[in-house]
Amino acid sequence: xxxxxxxxxxxxxKMAAELAKTSLENTVRVQQKQxxxxxxxxxxxxxxxxxLGQAHSMEDLVGVQSQLAGTQMQRIAEFWxxxxxxxxxxxxxxxxxxxxxxxQAGDDMRSAAASAARGAQDxxxxxxxxxxxxxxxxxxxx
Numbered sequence: 001x002x003x004x005x006x007x008x009x010x011x012x013x014k015m016a017a018e019l020a021k022t023s024l025e026n027t028v029r030v031q032q033k034q035x036x037x038x039x040x041x042x043x044x045x046x047x048x049x050x051x052l053g054q055a056h057s058m059e060d061l062v063g064v065q066s067q068l069a070g071t072q073m074q075r076i077a078e079f080w081x082x083x084x085x086x087x088x089x090x091x092x093x094x095x096x097x098x099x100x101x102x103x104q105a106g107d108d109m110r111s112a113a114a115s116a117a118r119g120a121q122d123x124x125x126x127x128x129x130x131x132x133x134x135x136x137x138x139x140x141x142x
Contacts, residue, residue, distance in 0.1 A: 015101035019094060026090040033082055041075060 048068050055061040 011101065015097070018097055018101070022093050022097060023090070026086065026093070030083070030086050033086065034079075037075070037079055037082075044071065044075075 048064070048071075051064050051067075052061065055064055
C-alpha cells in the first residue's frame with residue numbers, strides 16, 4: 001500500500017515539474033517574441049528617422065508622420081495579438097498536461113484504494129481464522 005501512495009506522490013511531483021517546465025518554456029517563447037518585436041521596432045525607428053530626415057516640406061513631414069503612426073498602431077496590434085495567442089497556447093498546453101496527469105493520478109488512486117481494500121479484507125480474514133480455530137477446538141473439547 002505504501003508503494004501505491006509513493007507512486008501517487010511521485011506522479012504528483014512529476015506533474016508539478018512538467019507544469020513548471022511548460023511554464024518556463026512558454027516564458028522563454030514570450031520573451032523571445034518580445035525581443036524580436038523590439039528589434040523590429042528599432043530597425044523601423046532607424047528607417048523612420050531616415051525618412052523624416054529626407055522630408056523637404058511640411059507636407060512631406062506630415063505624410064511620413066502619418067505613415068509612422070499607422071505602422072506603430074499595427075505593431076501594437078501585432079504585439080497584443082501575439083501576447084494573447086501565446087497566453088492561449090500556454091493555457092491549452094497546461095490544461096492538456098493537467099488532464100493527462102489527473103487521469104494517470106486517478107488510475108493510481110484507484111489502484112491504491114483497491115490495494116487498501118484487499119489489505120483490509122486480508123486482515124479481516126486473518127483475524128477471523130484464529131477465532132474459528134478457537135471455536136473448533138472448544139467444540140472438540142466439549
